[in-house]
Structure formats: C-alpha cells, structure tokens
Amino acid sequence: MDHKQNDAVILKKGQQFPLTIKRLGINGEGVGFFKRKIVFVSGALPGEVVVAEVTNVNPKFAEAKVKKVRKPSPDRTAPPCPIYDKCGGCQLQHLSYEAQLREKKDIVRQAFERHTKIDPNKLPLHDTIGMENPWHYRNKSQLQVGKHKEKVLAGLYGINSHQLIDISDCMIQHPMTNTVTQQVKKILEDLNIPIYNEKKHKGIIRTIVTRVAFATGQIQLVLITTQQDIPKKQLLIDEIKKRLPDVTSILQNVNGKKTSLIFGEETIHLAGEEVIQETLGDVSFELSARAFFQLNPIQTVKLYDEVKKAAQLTGTEKVVDAYCGVGTIGMWIAKNAGEIRGMDVIAEAIDDANANAKKYGFNNAHYVVGKAEKWLPKWVKQDWKPDVIIVDPPRTGCDDALLRTIIEVKPKKMVYVSCNPSTLAKDVSQLMKAGFKLKSVQPVDMFPHTSHVEAVALIERA
Secondary structure, eight states: OOHHHHHHHHOOTTOEEEEEEEEEOTTSOEEEEETTEEEEEETOOTTOEEEEEEEEEOSSEEEEEEEEEEEOOTTBOOOSOTTHHHHOSOSOTTBOHHHHHHHHHHHHHHHHHHHOOOOGGGOOBOOOBOOSSOSSOBSEEEEEEEEETTEEEEEEEOTTSOOEEEOTTOTTBOHHHHHHHHHHHHHHHHHTOOBOBTTTTBOSEEEEEEEEOTTTOOEEEEEEESSSOOTTHHHHHHHHHHHOTTEEEEEEEEOOSSSSOSOOSEEEEEEEOSOEEEEETTEEEEEOTTOOOOSOHHHHHHHHHHHHHHHOOOSOOEEEEETOTTTHHHHHHGGGOSEEEEEESOHHHHHHHHHHHHHTTOTTEEEEESOHHHHHHHHHHTTOOOSEEEEOOOTTOSOHHHHHHHHHHOOSEEEEEESOHHHHHHHHHHHHHTTEEEEEEEEEOSSTTSSOOEEEEEEEEO
C-alpha cells in the first residue's frame, strides 16, 4: 500500500493521536505532521506536544482541535478575554506577546521559503515591530445586532456557527467604542426598537458601527438599518445625545439587502457633525461613515515611517502611489518627493485624496481614477517615468498586469506594503525573475493577538 492510500485510510474524523507542533500557520493554527500528512491544529503552539482530534479531512491536509496539551509551550499564556475561544476575532491571545512578534516574523519567513528561491540564510528579514501596549488599539467596531429574549446583543457570529456572540466589551477595541455600543444596546432595549432578524429578514436595526478618532477623541456612531424609517427616531437621537454626550457624529446607513456587506449606498445625517477628524503625525483626515481608514492609528504611524525609510526620498523623485485610497501614504511622504501621482479605482477615494493634497498645499501630489497598469504606460509615453513606485494592494496582491507594467517601466525602487505574506512573496518572486532585487522586509504588527501580519518590502532594480 503506498503512502497516499495509507494516509487516506489512517485519518478519520474524530480520530485522536499525539502530535508535535512545528510552527504556526498563516491563520494562527499550529502545524504538525502525522505520517507525512500536514495537520492544522487550532489553539496549538510551536514546540508543543498535544493530543489532536481530527475535525475535518481533506486530500492534502487535515484539521484538528486540541484534546489535551501534553507538553505546553513556555510561551503559552492564559487568554485574558472571557469569550476568546468562542468569538474567533483574536487567534493568538493564548501566546505571549513577545512570542507573537517572533512567530509573525516566522510566518513571513515561511512565505518567502515557500514562494521564492531566496537562500533562507540570506533573506533580509527584520524583527517584527510591535506595540508598547497591545490592547485597546482598534478605532472602529462593526457589530451585528440581535436579540435573545428581551435582551439586545451586539457582536460577531461565533466560529463556524450562526450564533451571535455578544462582544460589546472587547479587549482590543478602544474603550469608548465599547462604552458607546453598550449604551446604544440599552437605548434600543428601553425604546423597544425592532432589531433585525437575519433568518426572518424582518426588523430594522441591523449593525452598530462606532469609530473613535484617537487624536481628537471625536466619536462617530452609525446605525445600519434595513429601511429609512426608524420608529421613535427623534426619541432615539435624543437619548443617544443625553446618555452619550461624547458622541460628535450620529449617522444612519440604509442597507435593506440580504447581504454580508455591512454598508448600503445611502447614508443619512441624523445629528452632530457629518465627519470626525483624525490625525496621523501632522496630517489630519476627515472621516465620513464609509471612509476607509487604518484600524490601528498607533501602528499606522510606524508602518508609514517604514515606507518613508524604505523610499529614501531626497526631494526630487517622481513617485507613483498605486492603490492610493484617500492618499494617506502619499501625504506622509509628499514633503520629501519631487512629484507624486496616485491612482485608485474608487472615485470617492480619489476625490478625498485630491482634497487632502489641496488642503495641505501639496501642489506636487495629483490623483486620478483608474488602474495603475492603464496610467503608467500612458505617463511613460508622455516622458514621465517614476523613480519610485509604492504599492499597497489588497490581500490578493498586485494585479498581474500591474506587475508586468512595473517590470517594463523599471523604476529604481519599489516599496511594497503588504497585508498578506504569501502574495507578497509570490509577487517578489515574479519581480526577481525580471531582474529586481529584494533589499529588505520589515514586518509590522498592526493587529496584536490576531494572526495577521503586515510587511514593508524594499525592492530595487538590480
């Protein structure tokens, strides 16, 4: 019997066996090997020996849970959150913070070992930049609203279930987002306003979104509803103002569709300001209900400083800011650049980016709607060739057409801001085959206690 058949026979759902955990996987699970088959064990840590129970079998791998920890890791710690094992929002609270930073560096290393031909001993990978205080760092919460008997809940659906877990006192959220959510639940309960029931597709209040500006202390509350009309609307607004005087912006967003998307197209201004002001370094931003903004402002400053450090601008360079959003990275480096040209496919973001540039008097920054692979060749034809290209793509990595365009344009430097080590490594591999060289990779911990890791890579023309 060959190994493949052997593996198929051996592993069954419910089966238990001892397993040594070798490393952490990209989703924060422990990774071990049983008879040459890879096993992902949620909750297990590198160096541990556990008794694993198989929960799912795939042709190439199996998934398991920890039945018992026979030999614990010295880095294992008691998760301080009471619903840590149910909510699924944090994957690594049971790992000491120092070890989280070490393992996140290793997750980046593994991605480069898997997807590139770089000698692992020569990978220019730095230690992960962490937080002094890795709690209460998120500036925004989006919690689904539900009802249990007479009680209003606000939270997330549990791991692999459709049960709403109340998490309106979350340890990684800014304390004020928790305070606001708790009070809004109480107001909805007191006024008996109909809560949306997903199964029946009935009810009105669907989601509570709270955003806090760390620098100004301003708070924005958005109630996502299934329809424009809210019973006792004025009473609801009055109660929010009375019980939550710190809330500076109250908005309603209408989303009546059966969808997992949080926001609908229509936003209604209910009270206070339409936007809140947030500051990063010496740049301030106006945040509307649907505006994208980094969720961890403290680490965002560190991340953008790493971009600035990698770019090493002298004041004369032509810079392209691809996937620019509202122009946050561009604003960060504009003082040091000769000219910045940015692009994004979202028209509203480009309007904001141009408004931000104008507000700060950055006459050297211009933003256009569209894809970089369309604009770059156009500019090169007009004899405008970038020295530095900065990309901050989604989790799927850079568009293939963009990578081909960058290879053709041959900038001196490329600074790649990544939220997914696997796609970063794949894209770097493609650029290296075309003659570029990887100079450095700097992991940054934007989301402590989760398995996510961001990285800033400097790639130069060889």
